[in-house]
Amino acid sequence: MTTTLFTDLACAQHQPPEGHPERPARLEAVWQALNGPAFAGLDRRKPREASDDAFALVHPPAYVEAIVNAAPNTGLVQIDGDTFMSPGSLAAARKATGAVLDAVDLVMTAGGTNAFCAVRPPGHHAEPNRPMGFCLFNSIAIAARYAQQEFGVERVAVVDFDVHHGNGTQAAFWDEPNLFYASTHQMPLYPGTGAASERGANGQNICNAPLRPGAGSAPFRAAIEQTILPAVRRFRPDLVLVSAGFDAHARDPLANLTLQTEDFGWVTRQLMDVAHECCDGRLASVLEGGYDLQALGDSVVAHVSELMSQAG
Numbered sequence: 001m002t003t004t005l006f007t008d009l010a011c012a013q014h015q016p017p018e019g020h021p022e023r024p025a026r027l028e029a030v031w032q033a034l035n036g037p038a039f040a041g042l043d044r045r046k047p048r049e050a051s052d053d054a055f056a057l058v059h060p061p062a063y064v065e066a067i068v069n070a071a072p073n074t075g076l077v078q079i080d081g082d083t084f085m086s087p088g089s090l091a092a093a094r095k096a097t098g099a100v101l102d103a104v105d106l107v108m109t110a111g112g113t114n115a116f117c118a119v120r121p122p123g124h125h126a127e128p129n130r131p132m133g134f135c136l137f138n139s140i141a142i143a144a145r146y147a148q149q150e151f152g153v154e155r156v157a158v159v160d161f162d163v164h165h166g167n168g169t170q171a172a173f174w175d176e177p178n179l180f181y182a183s184t185h186q187m188p189l190y191p192g193t194g195a196a197s198e199r200g201a202n203g204q205n206i207c208n209a210p211l212r213p214g215a216g217s218a219p220f221r222a223a224i225e226q227t228i229l230p231a232v233r234r235f236r237p238d239l240v241l242v243s244a245g246f247d248a249h250a251r252d253p254l255a256n257l258t259l260q261t262e263d264f265g266w267v268t269r270q271l272m273d274v275a276h277e278c279c280d281g282r283l284a285s286v287l288e289g290g291y292d293l294q295a296l297g298d299s300v301v302a303h304v305s306e307l308m309s310q311a312g
């Protein structure tokens with residue numbers, strides 16, 4: 001009957017080069033924001049480290065091996081245009097994915113519980129065969145497959161309100177009618193995918209609601225209410241996972257969707273309503289983007305407060 005926070009110091013040891021937006025200070029801002037008395041009731045846990053076999057639920061073994069082997073002992077390795085590995089990156093990535101696996105274990109076995117994973121590196125841009133956009137392994141896609149394999153869950157929905165389209169999750173789910181991916185995101189913007197016409201191999205398991213730059217709260221809420229939520233309800237998930245990126249906030253330097261802090265509380269409440277309706281409130285959320293530290297902290301407060309009020 002509670003909300004669990006999975007996080008780990010190791011996730012701050014993934015250190016891209018100086019000046020990179022996806023920096024350890026993001027996690028410190030989240031920890032600081034969740035430090036107040038309002039969050040005394042959070043059940044705080046350290047996650048497991050995901051194994052190579054867990055990564056291989058989405059990524060081919062050769063890819064897993066290549067990323068594991070790329071991890072440097074000193075200095076930095078660049079593995080994509082804007083994706084780097086430092087000596088702490090692999091341990092951080094194992095904890096990041098492990099957190100979402102632990103969150104699935106928890107919400108599948110403990111009634112009335114939801115979870116937020118405050119972890120990095122993020123994951124939704126990582127395609128099965130390609131690291132991208134600050135992401136090494138696609139934690140949320142891995143967790144969806146894990147839920148199917150470990151708990152016999154049939155249908156898993158991922159809803160992604162990060163300002164960027166989660167091309168990696170979409171690619172992983174494209175051919176799988178029992179895995180559903182829905183996203184609101186700014187378009188045009190990195191990575192360029194996410195048109196409304198991209199609907200998955202069966203035409204029904206991918207739902208994209210792109211928004212124009214500067215769109216703001218009203219079009220965002222309309223997209224959630226009129227496009228995303230009806231599609232999730234039609235899919236009837238047994239488990240809802242959330243790619244919680246907070247870079248659609250007006251203060252964020254990487255995009256300009258101009259959402260307000262309250263929008264993140266609002267969307268969280270909508271998603272919990274759907275989870276209660278479809279699957280006894282089984283919902284786990286994982287941090288993706290969010291690059292203005294003040295906006296990130298405030299938005300996480302709005303998100304987690306709503307999770308806590310909806311647990312049970």
Ligand SMILES: [Zn+2]
Pocket residue numbers: 162163164245247288289290
């Ligand atoms: Zn993003």
